[in-house]
Amino acid sequence: SAVISQKPSRDICQRGTSLTIQCQVDSQVTMMFWYRQQPGQSLTLIATANQGSEATYESGFVIDKFPISRPNLTFSTLTVSNLSPEDSSIYLCSVRPGRLTRANYGYTFGSGTRLTVV
C-alpha cells in the first residue's frame, strides 16, 4: 500500500490567516482526497484532487475557502483560508492506489493535521 507523509502534524493559527497542508505520496496515484474531521465527528470529504485539472469539491465546500493544488502525481496541498475558530478540525489526505474501478486496493490516509484557530 502507499505511504503518505503529511505536514504539518499540528498548528495553532490566528483568526484570518491561512494554513497550507502538504501531502507527499511514495508512489504515483491518480486521485488524492482531502477530508475534514470536526471535533467528535466522522470524516467529511472536502474535495478530490486530480493532477492537471481543477479539484472537484463536495457540496458545502468552495475553492475560495479550500484551494487545492496538485502539481504532479505524488504531491498535493490543501490551503484553509481566512481561518475562523469553526475551522478547528483535523484535516486528512487519502489515496487509493490502482484504478478506481478495481476493488483490490483499500484507501490509505495521512497522519492528519490538527488545526486549532485562536
Add this chain to the structure above:
Amino acid sequence: KQEVTQIPAALSVPEGENLVLNCSFTDSAIYNLQWFRQDPGKGLTSLLLIQSSQREQTSGRLNASLDKSSGRSTLYIAASQPGDSATYLCAVSGGGSNYKLTFGKGTLLTVNP
C-alpha cells in the same frame, strides 16, 4: 445515498475480553468495506479490507466479516488489550462513480487494564 451506521457508539471492556463492533450500510452495491483505527488527534490506520466477493478477512487478533446482501459487517477483536483503545471506523466504497468512501461515525473503544 449510502449511509453507514456503527453500533455501539462507545464500548468499555476489561482487558482480555473478546468483543464485536458492528457496521451496517444501506446500499448493498459496494465494491469493498474497510475498517480503520484512529487514535485521538491522529490519522487513520487501515486494519482490514474486505472486497465485495469476500466473506471475511483476518489479521492477527482481528477478524472482519461481511454480509453484503444484508448490508452488515462485524469486526471481532480477540483477547482485547489496553493498546486496542481507539476509535474504530467502518467505511464502504462503491464502483464506477461511487468510488468515494462513506464513513460511519465510529465506535470509541476503551479497554481497561
